[in-house]
Amino acid sequence: MKKKKIAVLFGGQSSEHIVSCMSVANVAEQIDTEHYDLLLIGITEDGHWLKTASISDIRSGAWKESQTEAVLSPDATKQCIIITENGNTYEEKVDAVFPVLHGPFGEDGTVQGLLEMARLPYVGCGVLSSAVSMDKLYTKIIVDDLGIRQADYVPVMSWRMKKDMDGTIAQIEGKFSYPVFIKPSNAGSSRGVSKAENREQLIAGLEEAAKHDRKILVEEMIYGHEIECAVFGGGQKPVQSSGVGEILAAADFYDFEAKYFNEESRTVINPSLPGDAAERVRKAAEAVFNAVDGYGLARVDFFVTDDGEVIFNEINTMPGFTAISMYPMLWEAAGITKKELINRLIELAFER
Ligand SMILES: Nc1ncnc2c1ncn2[C@@H]1O[C@H](COP(=O)(O)OP(=O)(O)O)[C@@H](O)[C@H]1O
Ligand SMILES: [Mg+2]
Incomplete structure (x- = not known):
């Protein structure tokens, strides 16, 4: 039986990029190479897709120096990765994709949407479940x-907070006593999450969370x-x-x-x-x-x-x-x- 080709995506544009790089080698080295061939594709923090030669290149970080571009075609009649190497472009057929990506642009339905367009099978949750x-x-x-x-919460929109910090604080303090937890609605690995014991820390926490998402949650401490x-x-x-x-x-x-x-x-x-x-x-x-x-x-x-x-x-x-x-x-x-x-x-x- 012909081996199937699995494209493994890692890295990615989120603040969890480094976590994905730590996860992916543990995934890729467990994939059954009797049944599957692997095509490793690293996505840099600024979103450049690079063909990666080996798992050891992932571990050492050398993949970032790869000169071979590898992008997924959304063309549903092709199901391929378009590879550009030394000025030559060719298509490599793939059978499925394993997106070992955490956080926004990976775990949030965006890559899943691209894979749906391409009609490629992929590991994990679909567009809606990833997004919600x-x-x-x-x-x-x-x-x-x-x-x-679940923890009781106050949703805060960053634009509203910037326009009316006093009103935002009053709403939160009207509902909870300190400490409270502040977190971006979309993020992970505790990026942008903080605990506030007082108003000063609450303001600092809101400003930090706003760097990660325009939607923020303030929660009661559990x-x-x-x-x-x-x-x-x-x-x-x-x-x-x-x-x-x-x-x-x-x-x-x-x-x-x-x-x-x-x-x-x-x-x-x-x-x-x-x-x-x-x-x-x-x-x-x-x-x-x-x-x-x-x-x-x-x-x-x-x-x-x-x-x-x-x-x-x-x-x-x-x-x-x-x-x-x-x-x-x-x-x-x-x-x-x-x-x-x-x-x-x-x-x-x-x-x-
Ligand atoms: N309401 C809360 N009460 C107590 N601890 C919390 C609360 N929310 C988050 N934490 C702490 O912050 C960590 C990260 O928050 P979490 O909501 O899990 O975000 P992330 O998606 O970044 O993992 C949790 O593992 C926990 O230690
Ligand atoms: Mg968590």
């Missing part, structure tokens, strides 16, 4: 409808364990959820440093939680995944309070695959190796 899951404000609206508790659950499946296959994992952040909260660079941050698989809280997290994770019309995979994040209340935080439709990432670890704990997981995700792409 990326946008925390819209996820809130959907999850409210499910009756699952005191609880940070619990994550992995979801897999969709379409005609029933959705499955893994066990749960706990994040023990080596910082005041799970900020960017604590996530990827502080070796004191720990994760615990199947932590002890009050009563049947873990089971309720799993059920809620599946419900949120289905409600956003999820497909393929997602990691759904919660807080669990000491008295066992389950509070939804966010859903990530392309969770991290770094060496310390929870999504693959949760499946490994359930007896599914990284290799099985990645190749099952590719099979799901072809089934859609």
